Amino acid sequence: MAENTEANRDxxxxxxxxxxxxxxxxxxxxxFFKYDVPELASxxxxxxxxxxxxxxxxxxxxxxxxxxxxFYVWKYRHRDDEEGSYWHESHKMELLWTIGTTVVLVPxxxxxxxxxxxxxxxxxxDVLTIEAVGAQFQWDMRYPGPDGTFGAWRPELYxxxxxxxxxxxxxxxxxxxxxxxxxVLPVDTPVRxxxxxxxxxxxxxxxxxxxxxxxxxxxxxxxxxxxxxxxxYEIACAELCGLGHYRMRAFLSVRSQADYETWLSEQxxxx
Amino acid sequence: MSDGHDDHGHGKQSFISKYxxxxxxxxxxxxxxxxxxxxxxIGGALAMLVRLQLGYPGMHSEFWAKLFPTGMASGVMTxxxxxxxxxxxxxxxxxxxxxxxxxSGFGNxxxxxxxxxRDMAFPFLNMMSFWTALPGAIIILISFLVEGxxxxxxxxxxxxxxxxxxxxxxxxxxxxxxxxxxxFFVASFTMGGLNFVVTIINMRAxxxxxxxxxxxxxxxxxxxxxxxxxxxxxxxxxxxxxFDRSMGTSFFLPHGMFIGDTLLPNSGGSxxxxxxxxxxxxxxxxxxxxxxxxxxxxxxxxxxxRRPIFGYRSMVYAMCAIGFLSxxxxxxxxxxxxxxxxxxxxxxxxxxCIAVPSxxxxxxxxxxxxxxKIRFTTPMLFALxxxxxxxxxxxxxxxxxxxAVDIQLHDTYFVVAHFHFxxxxxxxxxMFAAIYYWYPKMFGRHMNESLAxxxxxxxxxxxxxxxxxxxxxxxxxxxxxxxxxxxxxYLKPLQPVNTFITICAFILGASQIIILVNYFWSMFMGxxxxxxxxxxxxxxxWSLPIEPGxxxxxxxxxxxxxxxxxxxxxxxxxxxxxxxxxxxxAVTK
Numbered sequence: 001m002a003e004n005t006e007a008n009r010d011x012x013x014x015x016x017x018x019x020x021x022x023x024x025x026x027x028x029x030x031x032f033f034k035y036d037v038p039e040l041a042s043x044x045x046x047x048x049x050x051x052x053x054x055x056x057x058x059x060x061x062x063x064x065x066x067x068x069x070x071f072y073v074w075k076y077r078h079r080d081d082e083e084g085s086y087w088h089e090s091h092k093m094e095l096l097w098t099i100g101t102t103v104v105l106v107p108x109x110x111x112x113x114x115x116x117x118x119x120x121x122x123x124x125x126d127v128l129t130i131e132a133v134g135a136q137f138q139w140d141m142r143y144p145g146p147d148g149t150f151g152a153w154r155p156e157l158y159x160x161x162x163x164x165x166x167x168x169x170x171x172x173x174x175x176x177x178x179x180x181x182x183x184v185l186p187v188d189t190p191v192r193x194x195x196x197x198x199x200x201x202x203x204x205x206x207x208x209x210x211x212x213x214x215x216x217x218x219x220x221x222x223x224x225x226x227x228x229x230x231x232x233y234e235i236a237c238a239e240l241c242g243l244g245h246y247r248m249r250a251f252l253s254v255r256s257q258a259d260y261e262t263w264l265s266e267q268x269x270x271x
Numbered sequence: 272m273s274d275g276h277d278d279h280g281h282g283k284q285s286f287i288s289k290y291x292x293x294x295x296x297x298x299x300x301x302x303x304x305x306x307x308x309x310x311x312x313i314g315g316a317l318a319m320l321v322r323l324q325l326g327y328p329g330m331h332s333e334f335w336a337k338l339f340p341t342g343m344a345s346g347v348m349t350x351x352x353x354x355x356x357x358x359x360x361x362x363x364x365x366x367x368x369x370x371x372x373x374x375s376g377f378g379n380x381x382x383x384x385x386x387x388x389r390d391m392a393f394p395f396l397n398m399m400s401f402w403t404a405l406p407g408a409i410i411i412l413i414s415f416l417v418e419g420x421x422x423x424x425x426x427x428x429x430x431x432x433x434x435x436x437x438x439x440x441x442x443x444x445x446x447x448x449x450x451x452x453x454x455f456f457v458a459s460f461t462m463g464g465l466n467f468v469v470t471i472i473n474m475r476a477x478x479x480x481x482x483x484x485x486x487x488x489x490x491x492x493x494x495x496x497x498x499x500x501x502x503x504x505x506x507x508x509x510x511x512x513x514f515d516r517s518m519g520t521s522f523f524l525p526h527g528m529f530i531g532d533t534l535l536p537n538s539g540g541s542x543x544x545x546x547x548x549x550x551x552x553x554x555x556x557x558x559x560x561x562x563x564x565x566x567x568x569x570x571x572x573x574x575x576x577r578r579p580i581f582g583y584r585s586m587v588y589a590m591c592a593i594g595f596l597s598x599x600x601x602x603x604x605x606x607x608x609x610x611x612x613x614x615x616x617x618x619x620x621x622x623x624c625i626a627v628p629s630x631x632x633x634x635x636x637x638x639x640x641x642x643x644k645i646r647f648t649t650p651m652l653f654a655l656x657x658x659x660x661x662x663x664x665x666x667x668x669x670x671x672x673x674x675a676v677d678i679q680l681h682d683t684y685f686v687v688a689h690f691h692f693x694x695x696x697x698x699x700x701x702m703f704a705a706i707y708y709w710y711p712k713m714f715g716r717h718m719n720e721s722l723a724x725x726x727x728x729x730x731x732x733x734x735x736x737x738x739x740x741x742x743x744x745x746x747x748x749x750x751x752x753x754x755x756x757x758x759x760x761y762l763k764p765l766q767p768v769n770t771f772i773t774i775c776a777f778i779l780g781a782s783q784i785i786i787l788v789n790y791f792w793s794m795f796m797g798x799x800x801x802x803x804x805x806x807x808x809x810x811x812x813w814s815l816p817i818e819p820g821x822x823x824x825x826x827x828x829x830x831x832x833x834x835x836x837x838x839x840x841x842x843x844x845x846x847x848x849x850x851x852x853x854x855x856x857a858v859t860k
Contacts, residue, residue: 010646010647010648011647013647013652013724014645014647016728017647017652017655020731020732021659024659024735024739028735028739031740031743032743032746034743035743035744035746035747035768036746036747037679037746037747037748038747038748038761046675047675047676047678047679050673050675050676051670051676051679054669054670054673054676055670058666058667058669058670061662061666062662062663062666065633065637065662066659066662066663068637069637069640069655069658069659069662072637072640072641072643073640073645073647073655076576076640076641076642076643076644076645077645077647084577084578084642084643084644084838084839084846085578085641085642085839086578086579086838086839086840086841087581087642088578088579088580088581088582088583088639088836089581089582089583089584090581090582093581093582093634093638094582094585094631094635097630097631097634097635098627098630098631100630101626101627101630101631102627105623105626105627105669108623108669108673109619109620109623109673112619112673112674112675112676113616113619113620113674113675115675116612116615116616116619116674116675117612117616119675119678120612120615135529136438136530155526155527155528155529155534156534158529158534159532160532165529198527198528198529199431199438199528199529199530200431200432200435200438200528200530201429201431201432201542203607203682205682205750207679207748207761208761210678210679211678212607212678212679212681212682213607213609214607214608214609216541216542216543216608216609217431217524217525217527217528217542218525218526218527218540218541218542219525219541219543219609221609234759234760234761236748236750236759237750238681238682238683238750238751239429239682240354240424240425240429240432240751240752241432242354242432242438242439243349243350243351243354243423243439243440243754244350245350245354245752245753245754246350246753246754246755246756246758247755247758249758249759
């Protein structure tokens with residue numbers, strides 16, 4: 001009968017969809033073993049840990065739910081001769097998936113919030129403070145210099161030469177060290193980066209350090225972390241800031257304490 | 272209730288009053304769908320160009336130089352052109368395709384038919400709503416032609432980038448037109464939302480209680496409320512931003528912006544205010560796009576599994592919960608913006624609450640499939656596709672909602688992957704499913720089933736091919752909205768992934784030609800519909816004659832005797848009992 005052949009043809013799509021869903025599960029999960037977060041170079045490893053835990057939990061949920069979906073479309077493809085079911089209401093089942101999902105989620109949320117508190121907590125008092133100023137399309141860094149104090153700045157003082165807006169009357173600013181698109185940090189020392197924007201919104205993104213913070217004009221923001229691995233890294237802008245957003249890139253060099261101090265005194269001498 | 276349309280259906284109407292300034296909700300729905308298809312072609316073409324650049328960065332082509340004499344003047348795409356491309360892709364797709372299609376298009380078409388009304392509560396307002404959306408769309412399209420090009424500050428239009436004319440070429444006249452177009456859009460959408468809510472509350476047929484509504488109409492009801500409450504925030508923001516741009520105010524502009532070589536005179540405003548206003552709309556907007564698709568999925572799943580939808584009440588409650596929660600989660604777009612960390616804590620908790628009703632919906636769909644007798648029609652294939660995309664996109668939301676994890680993933684391709692599954696995917700597949708499902712009712716003809724199935728297979732597989740690998744890109748740290756990822760050393764190894772995505776995207780884009788051809792060809796050449804209820808479905812629209820006139824039912828509006836999911840009912844002589852069949856009088860198959 002015509003209708004039967006049409007039904008049979010349709011049923012093949014059920015089989016194909018089931019197999020496709022399973023194939024998608026296998027392929028998509030496999031590549032998670034190939035692509036990983038960038039190599040960690042800071043003390044924020046706990047952010048990676050919770051990422052992997054969520055990846056594991058959602059991965060299991062993904063495989064189970066897509067797998068069952070694939071299984072059902074394969075198993076229950078058109079079968080007019082078999083008995084159907086009118087069963088459509090079960091408080092027990094609804095409670096099961098409501099409570100089940102909640103039970104899985106609550107620990108994730110709680111743990112995530114504890115980590116969030118850690119990240120947002122006040123830095124230790126001996127923290128090394130550096131300023132990073134974002135502008136279309138560069139990063140200007142400022143170190144406080146030998147006196148350990150930043151000179152005052154005001155937006156009214158911005159010019160193309162005085163791009164940091166430093167107050168020439170403030171003696172503390174005389175020894176400030178400035179450089180563009182380059183930052184050097186000592187390893188294993190907590191650092192705090194003060195972030196301000198000279199024009200639009202930007203975002204200070206250190207992929208290897210699990211650090212990202214927007215620069216919001218009119219507001220001064222900051223992040224703090226501890227570099228844990230000596231090496232050369234990249235700083236990226238992660239918030240659209242204009243046509244050159246993609247090339248608003250800077251370099252971060254993490255060095256041993258001794259190398260860092262040598263570098264710092266060289267900079268002060270050159271200043 | 273609104274029986275003032277007695278003359279419709281057989282009265283003679285002029286071409287203008289039938290096809291142009293129509294009051295008939297069915298025609299208005301179709302007008303919306305035509306507009307949506309046109310805008311989707313433009314929005315899709317923009318995406319193809321975005322992918323061209325990412326797949327083959329810096330590719331030189333004389334052909335492109337001729338086609339886009341400014342954007343690709345030297346044969347290579349310029350960064351400002353690239354930024355404009357993804358800005359307008361997002362704008363057009365989110366507002367003029369995924370909102371206008373499932374909501375304004377299918378909402379208008381289906382609500383009166385599913386609730387047994389002769390038309391929407393305010394037919395004139397309904398017509399106005401379309402004739403306000405159309406100028407909005409035209410203004411957006413014209414903005415491509417003005418000096419500096421169309422807006423280029425992302426679909427989120429964050430100031431100061433969007434507020435300061437010299438910040439990027441698109442922030443000249445293009446951004447002004449974007450804001451004007453958006454105000455038109457909001458006006459249209461709120462008119463529609465008002466109509467939806469009033470119609471569904473007041474004009475249901477006799478016997479059709481709220482808890483007997485099809486889930487499609489429930490979704491549209493919630494969407495109407497969401498739109499009414501959230502879109503005005505965007506309108507307010509857009510008007511304030513227009514003031515900042517044109518009249519020297521400083522709602523969003525703080526002191527201390529040094530651009531070119533001058534300090535701007537603004538002071539006192541905050542760019543964060545825009546983000547709050549924008550996302551107060553923006554997050555409900557995600558559900559405005561998604562909920563209709565979830566409604567279609569429930570109805571289509573039930574029809575073609577020949578099973579009642581599992582857990583109808585909990586489906587309704589889940590949609591209400593999602594709708595409510597959508598208003599208190601907007602801050603999860605702003606975890607790293609500099610907003611108070613305490614708010615970050617609050618928004619993580621509310622955001623992850625959404626996972627619970629979403630999981631309930633998913634499991635109910637799976638339970639509906641259990642022991643089903645599935646008919647693999649094309650709408651069913653797309654509905655199953657939505658379930659799969661919804662699961663994938665929903666699970667990745669847990670990463671992004673957890674603020675500690677979002678720090679690393681924020682503004683990376685992981686986010687792009689996530690929302691293309693959950694929001695864009697559901698919306699797009701929802702529209703496809705709805706077109707294939709209701710086409711016989713809309714045009715009295717069937718679409719070509721073989722072409723439709725080919726369209727599904729290409730779309731579903733390449734959709735995963737395009738958007739799943741974007742998770743890997745995001746995990747590896749690739750930012751959104753960058754013109755050339757190869758600027759960064761650590762992103763260079765990802766180029767093969769980007770090239771693969773681009774190839775899949777081109778196939779995905781090309782395969783949409785199939786549905787466009789099928790849609791318009793079948794309107795004239797498709798097989799004629801022989802039964803008014805070709806899918807053997809239960810909802811009221813299938814009781815209409817094959818070619819319903821204005822006023823919908825030629826005689827009395829049918830009385831409703833039951834909920835819409837009586838498939839495999841023990842009393843049924845066949846395997847289904849439509850809503851309009853009185854008790855004890857089941858239809859035979």
